[in-house]
Amino acid sequence: MSFLYPTAFWFALTLPVVVACYLLKRRRKTELVPASLLWNRFLAENQANAPFQKLKRHTLLILQLCMLLLAILALSAPFFRTHRFASEMLIVLIDTSASMQSTDVAPSRMHQAHEAVEELIATMDGNDQMMLIAAGNPTRVIQSATSSHADLRRALKHLQSTDTATRLSEGLKLAATLAEGIDHVQIHLFTDGAVSDLTDTTLSGIDLVYHPLGTRGNNVGIVSMDIRPNPDDVSSRAIFTSIANYSNASKNLILELRFEDQLLEARAMTIEAGATSSVNFIAPQERAGVFDVSFQTDDDLAMDNQAAKVSLMPQPIRVLLVTSGNRFLERAIASAPQVELAVTSQWEPSAAEADIVILDDIEPERLPDQNLMAIHVFPDAWFDEVKEILNPAIVDWQSTHPLMRFSQMEGVSIASTGGVLTPPWAMPVVESAQSPLILAGEDQGRRVVWLGFRPLDSTWPLRVSFPIFIQNAMQWLHPGEAYAERSNIQTGEALIIPLNAETGSPEILPPNQPWQPHQREDMDRQWIYNETSKQGIYRFRQGQRSEVFSTNLLDPSESDNGPRETLQLGNYGQMEPTRQERAQLQSWRWILLVALGILMLEWFIYHKRSA
Missing domain, CATH: 3.40.50.880 (Class I glutamine amidotransferase (GATase) domain)
Structure with a gap:
C-alpha cells in the first residue's frame, strides 16, 4: 500500500486530545440532599485532589478513536499498485480542437479529457516521466518531460479547447519524433476522433494507446461560406453557404443573414439527418463590411452555428x-x-x-x-x-x-x-x-x-480554356483579391498584415479581448499575428489606417463530432481503444464508508445508554 498524501498523518496528533477528554474529571454541580448514605462513592471521587481520573475501558472511546484513525487514513489517499502500463516515459497527446467543446459529456469533452489525463498522472511512480502535447492548430508541447505531478496538473489546468481544426497528424509525428532514442515509451492519445488528416499518417514501432472521448454525434454546423459578386447585378453580392446535419434526426432551424449586425433576411429550413443543404442569398452591398450567417438549434456544438466573412467592394x-x-x-x-x-x-x-x-x-x-x-x-x-x-x-x-x-x-x-x-x-x-x-x-x-x-506557339489560344485561364489569372493577381484572401482565414492560421511607414503603433483587437499593441522593429514591413485560435472578427489599426479580418472554422470533420471507436492510420492501419485497469486502485472511499458505519454505531450505543 502507498499513499498519495502522506502528510495527512499529521492529523494523528489529534488522537491524544480525544483520550485526554476521557481522562479529565467532569465538573460536578452542587446540590443539597437529605442524606449522604447513597452518595459515598460519588463523594469519594469528587473529593480527590487530582484533576484527572484513571482511564477506564470505554466502548465509545474505542469507537471514536477508530473513526478518527479511519478518517486520517482516508485523507492520506491510500492505494494498491496493480497492473500498469510498463513505461518509463508517457507522451500524452490531447486533442484541443473545436469538437472538444461538444457538451454530450457534461460539461464538455475537454473536461472529460482532463479527468482521464488526471487519472493517468495518478498512476505514475517516482521513476516515470510524462510529457503533455496539445494537438490543435498549431500543435505545441505544453509540458516537457517531468516526474512532478504538480507541474503536470498545473499545465493540464491551463489547457483549453480552441476553435481550430485538429492536427492529430502533426501531433503524432511530433510525439514519434520526441520518442526516438527513448526506451519504454508509450504515446497516449485523447481525442473524439473528429479528424480527417490521418490518412497519410503511418507509424511503426510506436506503442500507441487510444482513449476515445464523447458519447454521441448530435450537431448541425455551417461547413462552408463564400461571397462572390452577383453576375447579374454588380451592386449586390451572392452569399453561398452549406449546412450539414450530423445528427440522427431531422433539424428545423431559421438561418439568418446579417450585414454589419443588421438583419437582412431570415429563412426557415429543415435538414434531414445526415444531409447537407446549400443556401444562397442575394444581398445589396454599398460599402465594405462583414456578412455573417447564423442559426440556433439544439445540438452539442454551438461554435459552428455561425460564420462571418469580410466582403470588399469590387475595384477596377x-x-x-x-x-x-x-x-x-x-x-x-x-x-x-x-x-x-x-x-x-x-x-x-x-x-x-x-x-x-x-x-x-x-x-x-x-x-x-x-x-x-x-x-x-x-x-x-x-x-x-x-x-x-x-x-x-x-x-x-x-x-x-x-x-x-x-x-x-x-x-x-x-x-x-x-x-x-x-x-x-x-x-x-x-x-x-x-x-x-x-x-x-x-x-x-x-x-x-x-x-x-x-x-x-501553341494551339491554346484557339481553345476556350485560354480566356478562362487569363480571367482566372487577372483575379488571382489582382491586389484586391489577395487582400480579400488574407482578410478571411481559417482559425489557427496566421494573419499577415503589411505595415506602412506611419508613426502610429499597430494594434489588433481579437474577439472579446482588449487591444493588443505590436512591438514593431524599424525594419518590419509586416506583422505576422498567430493568436487566431478564436473564431470571430479581428480589427487592426495603425494611425489613420484600419482593416477588418475574419476567422472561421468551416471544417466538416470538426462539425461531424460523432466519437470514433477506431481511427484510420494511413491506408491499412487502424487504431482501436486500449482497455487497461488503472495502475492505482484507490481505497479511500471504502475507508470513509467504514468510518461512517462506526459513527452510526457510536451514536446507537450512546443513545441506548442514555435511554
Missing part, C-alpha cells in the same frame, strides 16, 4: 500589357470583368500605374514591383539555366489551383518551351515530363504567374 483592375503584338492575349485580358487595359511596347517603370503588369516576351532590365505575369521571360534572378525543349507534352496540371478553375489543358500542343528548374518561391501549375510549363507563387512580396512558352 488596372492592367498594363507590355507586348510587341498579341491580339489573342489582348482580347482575353479585355474580356475579364473590371479590367482597365493599357497596352505598350516598352516597359517604363516611372510611367507605370498598374495593379498588374504582363510581360509578353519582353524582358526589362529590372522586373516590375507590381503583381506580374511573365510570358516567355527568363530572369537570372529566377533561373540559373534555361534549355529549349521542343514539342513538350503536357502530363499534369493542378485543377484545384485558382488559376486552373474551369480550365483544362487536355489536347493542347506546344511547339517549344524554355526548360527550367522550379524556383523555391513557385509551384508548378502545368507540367511536362521535362520541365514546368506554368508556375505560380509569391516572390519578394508580389504574386507571379510565369509561362515558359509563347501562347502563339
Whole structure:
C-alpha cells in the first residue's frame, strides 16, 4: 500500500486530545440532599485532589478513536499498485480542437479529457516521466518531460479547447519524433476522433494507446461560406453557404443573414439527418463590411452555428500589357470583368500605374514591383539555366489551383518551351515530363504567374480554356483579391498584415479581448499575428489606417463530432481503444464508508445508554 498524501498523518496528533477528554474529571454541580448514605462513592471521587481520573475501558472511546484513525487514513489517499502500463516515459497527446467543446459529456469533452489525463498522472511512480502535447492548430508541447505531478496538473489546468481544426497528424509525428532514442515509451492519445488528416499518417514501432472521448454525434454546423459578386447585378453580392446535419434526426432551424449586425433576411429550413443543404442569398452591398450567417438549434456544438466573412467592394483592375503584338492575349485580358487595359511596347517603370503588369516576351532590365505575369521571360534572378525543349507534352496540371478553375489543358500542343528548374518561391501549375510549363507563387512580396512558352506557339489560344485561364489569372493577381484572401482565414492560421511607414503603433483587437499593441522593429514591413485560435472578427489599426479580418472554422470533420471507436492510420492501419485497469486502485472511499458505519454505531450505543 502507498499513499498519495502522506502528510495527512499529521492529523494523528489529534488522537491524544480525544483520550485526554476521557481522562479529565467532569465538573460536578452542587446540590443539597437529605442524606449522604447513597452518595459515598460519588463523594469519594469528587473529593480527590487530582484533576484527572484513571482511564477506564470505554466502548465509545474505542469507537471514536477508530473513526478518527479511519478518517486520517482516508485523507492520506491510500492505494494498491496493480497492473500498469510498463513505461518509463508517457507522451500524452490531447486533442484541443473545436469538437472538444461538444457538451454530450457534461460539461464538455475537454473536461472529460482532463479527468482521464488526471487519472493517468495518478498512476505514475517516482521513476516515470510524462510529457503533455496539445494537438490543435498549431500543435505545441505544453509540458516537457517531468516526474512532478504538480507541474503536470498545473499545465493540464491551463489547457483549453480552441476553435481550430485538429492536427492529430502533426501531433503524432511530433510525439514519434520526441520518442526516438527513448526506451519504454508509450504515446497516449485523447481525442473524439473528429479528424480527417490521418490518412497519410503511418507509424511503426510506436506503442500507441487510444482513449476515445464523447458519447454521441448530435450537431448541425455551417461547413462552408463564400461571397462572390452577383453576375447579374454588380451592386449586390451572392452569399453561398452549406449546412450539414450530423445528427440522427431531422433539424428545423431559421438561418439568418446579417450585414454589419443588421438583419437582412431570415429563412426557415429543415435538414434531414445526415444531409447537407446549400443556401444562397442575394444581398445589396454599398460599402465594405462583414456578412455573417447564423442559426440556433439544439445540438452539442454551438461554435459552428455561425460564420462571418469580410466582403470588399469590387475595384477596377488596372492592367498594363507590355507586348510587341498579341491580339489573342489582348482580347482575353479585355474580356475579364473590371479590367482597365493599357497596352505598350516598352516597359517604363516611372510611367507605370498598374495593379498588374504582363510581360509578353519582353524582358526589362529590372522586373516590375507590381503583381506580374511573365510570358516567355527568363530572369537570372529566377533561373540559373534555361534549355529549349521542343514539342513538350503536357502530363499534369493542378485543377484545384485558382488559376486552373474551369480550365483544362487536355489536347493542347506546344511547339517549344524554355526548360527550367522550379524556383523555391513557385509551384508548378502545368507540367511536362521535362520541365514546368506554368508556375505560380509569391516572390519578394508580389504574386507571379510565369509561362515558359509563347501562347502563339501553341494551339491554346484557339481553345476556350485560354480566356478562362487569363480571367482566372487577372483575379488571382489582382491586389484586391489577395487582400480579400488574407482578410478571411481559417482559425489557427496566421494573419499577415503589411505595415506602412506611419508613426502610429499597430494594434489588433481579437474577439472579446482588449487591444493588443505590436512591438514593431524599424525594419518590419509586416506583422505576422498567430493568436487566431478564436473564431470571430479581428480589427487592426495603425494611425489613420484600419482593416477588418475574419476567422472561421468551416471544417466538416470538426462539425461531424460523432466519437470514433477506431481511427484510420494511413491506408491499412487502424487504431482501436486500449482497455487497461488503472495502475492505482484507490481505497479511500471504502475507508470513509467504514468510518461512517462506526459513527452510526457510536451514536446507537450512546443513545441506548442514555435511554
